[in-house]
Amino acid sequence: xxxxxxxxxxxxxxxxxxxxxxxxxxxxxxxxxxxxxxxxxxxxxxxxxxxxxxxxxxxxxxxxxxxxxxxxxxxxxxxxxxxxxxxxxxxxxxxxxxxxxxxxxxxxxxxxxxxxxxxxxxxxxxxxxxxxxxxxxxxxxxxxxxxxxxxxxxxxxxxxxxxxxxxxxxxxxxxxxxxxxxxxxxxxxxxxxxxxxxxxxxxxxxxxxxxxxxxxxxxxxxxxxxxxxxxxxxxxxxxxxxxxxxxxxxxxxxxxxxxxxxxxxxxxxxxxxxxxxxxxxxxxxxxxxxxxxxxxxxxxxxxxxxxxxxxxxxxxxxxxxxxxxxxxxxxxxxxxxxxxxxxxxxxxxxxxxxxxxxxxxxxxxxxxxxxxxxxxxxxxxxxxxxxxxxxxxx
Ligand code: ATP
Ligand code: MG
Numbered sequence: 001x002x003x004x005x006x007x008x009x010x011x012x013x014x015x016x017x018x019x020x021x022x023x024x025x026x027x028x029x030x031x032x033x034x035x036x037x038x039x040x041x042x043x044x045x046x047x048x049x050x051x052x053x054x055x056x057x058x059x060x061x062x063x064x065x066x067x068x069x070x071x072x073x074x075x076x077x078x079x080x081x082x083x084x085x086x087x088x089x090x091x092x093x094x095x096x097x098x099x100x101x102x103x104x105x106x107x108x109x110x111x112x113x114x115x116x117x118x119x120x121x122x123x124x125x126x127x128x129x130x131x132x133x134x135x136x137x138x139x140x141x142x143x144x145x146x147x148x149x150x151x152x153x154x155x156x157x158x159x160x161x162x163x164x165x166x167x168x169x170x171x172x173x174x175x176x177x178x179x180x181x182x183x184x185x186x187x188x189x190x191x192x193x194x195x196x197x198x199x200x201x202x203x204x205x206x207x208x209x210x211x212x213x214x215x216x217x218x219x220x221x222x223x224x225x226x227x228x229x230x231x232x233x234x235x236x237x238x239x240x241x242x243x244x245x246x247x248x249x250x251x252x253x254x255x256x257x258x259x260x261x262x263x264x265x266x267x268x269x270x271x272x273x274x275x276x277x278x279x280x281x282x283x284x285x286x287x288x289x290x291x292x293x294x295x296x297x298x299x300x301x302x303x304x305x306x307x308x309x310x311x312x313x314x315x316x317x318x319x320x321x322x323x324x325x326x327x328x329x330x331x332x333x334x335x336x337x338x339x340x341x342x343x344x345x346x347x348x349x350x351x352x353x354x355x356x357x358x359x360x361x362x363x364x365x366x367x368x369x370x371x372x373x374x375x376x377x378x379x380x381x382x383x384x385x386x387x388x389x390x391x392x393x394x
Contacts (some may be wrong), residue, residue, distance in 0.1 A: 002085040003055035003094060006043070006164065007071065010174060010233075011049035013207050025205075026076045026177040027051065032239055033070045036132035037063070040315045061286040068170055073237040073335070075179070075203045081155075083164040090132060091165050093156060097133045098140050100165050101154060105137065112153050113137070119160040129156065167192035176205030178238055182208045184287040184317065185276045186264040188243065189194055191293030193320055195234055195337035196328050200319035201289045202238040209285065210234075210243040210391075213272055218249055222347040231391035233336050244273060251378050252352045259369040261354040266304055267362050267370060268312040268352070275379055277312045284304070287315040293328070294321050298359050307361035 008028070014022050021044055030051065034041050040063075044054040059067070064082060071080050086096040095112070106112055113134045115126040133156060157164040186198040188210040191326045196206055217269045224245060231243045248271065255267045285374050292300055310314045320328055331340035 002162075003058055004044070004083050004388055005052040005053040005055060005067070005071075005080060005086055006083055006165075006166075007053065007080040007172075007248060008078050009051070009076055017040055021180055022177060023051075025180040029076070029177050029179065029239060033074055037067070040058065041067075058189065061135070067165070070236075071171055071172060072170055074177075075173055075175045075205065075237070076177035078174045079169055079171050081166045081169045083157075083166040084186045085162045085164055088119070088122065088158050088161070088163040090129055093129065093158075093165065094133050094136045096163075097154060097156065097165050098136050100167075101137055102139065103203055104119065104167060105141050105143055105152055105235045106153040108143060108153070108393040110144040110150050111137065112147050112150040113156065115156045115158065116165050117158045119158055121160075126158075130193060173203050173237075174237075178202050179207040181205030182287070183209070183283075184278065184289050184291040185194045185292070186210050187276070187292065188212050188227060188368060190223050190343075190347065191291065192341040193293060193328055193331050194336065195230050195291075195294075195341060196318045196331045196335070197291040198234050198288055199237060199335050199337075200316065202234070204319075206287075208234075208241055208287070208289070209244060209283070210241060210310045210363035211272070211276055211279070212243060213246050213248045213268075215252060215273075216247065217248040219346040223347070223383075225345055226340060226345050228389060228391060229340045229394070230337055231389070232394035233340060235391045236393040237335060240393070242293055243391055244279070245389065246382055247385050248382060251382060254373055254378055256352050260365075262356060262358040263353060263361065263366060263369050264352050264354055265299055265357050266307055266366055267373070269308040270366075270370060271375070271379065271382075273309060273312045273314065273316065274375060275382065277314050278379055278383065280314065289316055289317045289319065291320055292318045293323055293325075296325060299357050301359055303362075304358065307363045307366040310363055310367075312384075332355065341378065 027043055040056050042054045043326055044052045071077055084100050087297050113130045115130040117126050174316060181204055184201060184206045186201060188194050188198060202208060210231055210330050216222060226278045233239055235241045250273050252268060255264050271286060280286055292305060332341060343373055
């Protein structure tokens with residue numbers, strides 16, 4: 001008997017080169033995610049839409065829980081399960097199934113056995129095998145069979161050289177492995193939305209570096225800790241992630257002194273993108289993810305978004321554009337960022353917010369106000385004071 005973790009990915013969409021990239025990246029990410037299990041786990045092979053991870057010693061419940069937590073949120077995985085692998089003989093399968101069910105079936109009111117034969121040449125049908133295993137379970141544990149709506153299902157998958165026995169099929173987040181779609185910056189504020197936007201971008205296969213703009217010492221350094229905590233939480237899903245902390249107080253002061261107060265927010269956001277553009281020249285990163293959602297606040301209008309992004313030719317991605325706040329909050333809770341995001345903090349943007357911010361910016365007016373600022377030297381000075389932090393999974 002052998003234990004294995006079977007990890008499934010959706011292979012229907014994957015052809016040729018795409019598939020090679022996908023599998024290579026997913027294997028690499030899996031190795032990284034499971035690194036602290038050392039020699040206990042080993043990626044054995046890839047076949048069809050599955051990656052087989054060999055488990056060298058039987059896993060105790062707490063180790064399996066920990067692995068489950070990691071795999072559940074590994075982009076690219078659609079589902080996974082821990083299997084016992086035995087010889088594909090009915091007696092051996094039945095005996096192994098009875099043993100496997102111990103500790104799992106006793107408290108369940110009913111169950112069913114689902115058999116799938118990958119190897120159609122075996123001298124028994126799926127139904128015969130299911131009946132035999134089911135009968136043995138009833139006899140041993142006294143539990144009832146319920147084919148329609150069972151509270152527990154034991155799966156048997158019969159392959160040519162082995163049979164897999166498993167129960168708990170865990171759903172993953174699907175999507176694409178981080179890194180398989182390229183790199184992007186994510187503008188990470190301390191709010192609820194941008195961590196969710198980062199998560200969605202990671203699930204589409206983007207490898208992310210976070211940029212956070214702050215006004216320390218005018219705002220409290222606690223907001224930096226908050227962003228670090230958010231990044232560590234995101235790192236559980238994304239894998240280790242760099243965060244750059246960029247001071248913008250001087251930029252905000254220049255904006256406040258020299259431009260129309262209605263445009264403060266828009267001009268500051270243009271600096272965010274311009275700084276991302278500058279950093280990306282060295283790092284080869286040409287896309288920026290934000291947590292913008294259309295109409296969520298009065299300033300998130302098409303006109304404003306356009307006046308902001310017109311400062312750069314970089315691709316600005318807004319995964320939350322059409323999402324309502326409720327669904328964003330639900331996702332934030334699922335990924336564990338919500339409780340961190342609602343901790344009070346002072347925002348770099350709030351600091352200079354005018355009484356009546358522009359809601360329908362006019363691009364040529366914004367550009368004329370922008371021209372009053374010496375953007376290049378302001379950006380250079382901000383970049384000199386940039387601080388880097390590597391967020392490891394918390
Ligand atoms: P969030 O909850 O992500 O802060 P929001 O609904 O509060 O979003 P805004 O504050 O208008 O919206 O910000 C829009 C987007 O701009 C954010 O989602 C984020 O991507 C980016 N952003 C805002 N402030 C900052 C900041 N201080 N540092 C980095 N990015 C920021
Ligand atoms: Mg915000």
